Amino acid sequence: MLQDIPTPTLREARACVLETERLTLRKPTLADVKAIARLANNRRIAENTRRLPHPYSQDDAIAFVRALAAGGRETVFLIENNYAPIGMVGIDWRDEATPELGYWLGVDHWGQGFGTEAARALIDYFFEEFDLDYLISGARVANPSSRNILEKCGFQWSGVELHRFEALGSSTPVDCFRLSRSVWSSLKNWNNSTRREG
Numbered sequence: 284m285l286q287d288i289p290t291p292t293l294r295e296a297r298a299c300v301l302e303t304e305r306l307t308l309r310k311p312t313l314a315d316v317k318a319i320a321r322l323a324n325n326r327r328i329a330e331n332t333r334r335l336p337h338p339y340s341q342d343d344a345i346a347f348v349r350a351l352a353a354g355g356r357e358t359v360f361l362i363e364n365n366y367a368p369i370g371m372v373g374i375d376w377r378d379e380a381t382p383e384l385g386y387w388l389g390v391d392h393w394g395q396g397f398g399t400e401a402a403r404a405l406i407d408y409f410f411e412e413f414d415l416d417y418l419i420s421g422a423r424v425a426n427p428s429s430r431n432i433l434e435k436c437g438f439q440w441s442g443v444e445l446h447r448f449e450a451l452g453s454s455t456p457v458d459c460f461r462l463s464r465s466v467w468s469s470l471k472n473w474n475n476s477t478r479r480e481g
């Protein structure tokens with residue numbers, strides 16, 4: 284019976300490649316650790332993501348990829364543009380009932396809409412693959428670009444919480460957001476109306 288299969292097994296079985304107009308999202312491997320460490324080793328990224336350490340070494344990247352391969356509690360995709368890694372996007376399943384979307388891009392790749400494009404691909408994957416009604420996410424109050432991505436994807440603000448950020452070594456306020464399946468599906472089906480001049 285389907286419900287007898289533990290959720291992690293389903294998650295692993297469905298690891299796949301996602302394609303968007305400009306991006307390919309795929310599972311990271313040990314061959315990617317150099318690129319991951321080069322991209323992630325930046326304080327501006329670490330200070331806006333909860334668990335990314337700073338500095339971020341190749342050993343950190345190796346441990347991360349190994350944990351994923353061992354069936355960790357995250358569904359993570361490496362984001363590639365023109366066959367080169369530019370960042371990561373993923374779903375954190377630490378709380379199985381409320382999976383959480385997260386993402387980061389190497390700073391050289393900011394400001395070109397890649398964050399929104401990658402987030403949208405993962406949101407589609409999430410609602411198409413999993414029978415859950417909500418996806419949550421969060422952005423530091425001092426992180427307007429991430430907030431903007433979430434709002435463009437249909438997330439609705441649900442409150443402010445204090446969360447610990449490893450690179451800060453302390454807790455800081457985070458705007459929390461929630462995207463419901465019904466809002467996602469409404470946005471996906473919102474085709475342009477046609478106007479006829481009478």
Ligand SMILES: CC(C)(COP(=O)(O)OP(=O)(O)OC[C@H]1O[C@@H](n2cnc3c(N)ncnc32)[C@H](O)[C@@H]1OP(=O)(O)O)[C@@H](O)C(=O)NCCC(=O)NCCS
Nearest residue numbers: 328331386387388393394395396397398399427428429431
């Ligand atoms: C957040 C992050 C992924 C954004 O990626 P990106 O590719 O630059 O984002 P996009 O270009 O898709 O969209 C960013 C939006 O924020 C807007 N924005 C950027 N800086 C802004 C600011 N200071 N104030 C208001 N809006 C801002 C952009 O104009 C853009 O909106 P638009 O498309 O309507 O113009 C990237 O900055 C990053 O990796 N930051 C560090 C890690 C992080 O914050 N992760 C998110 C926490 S889970």
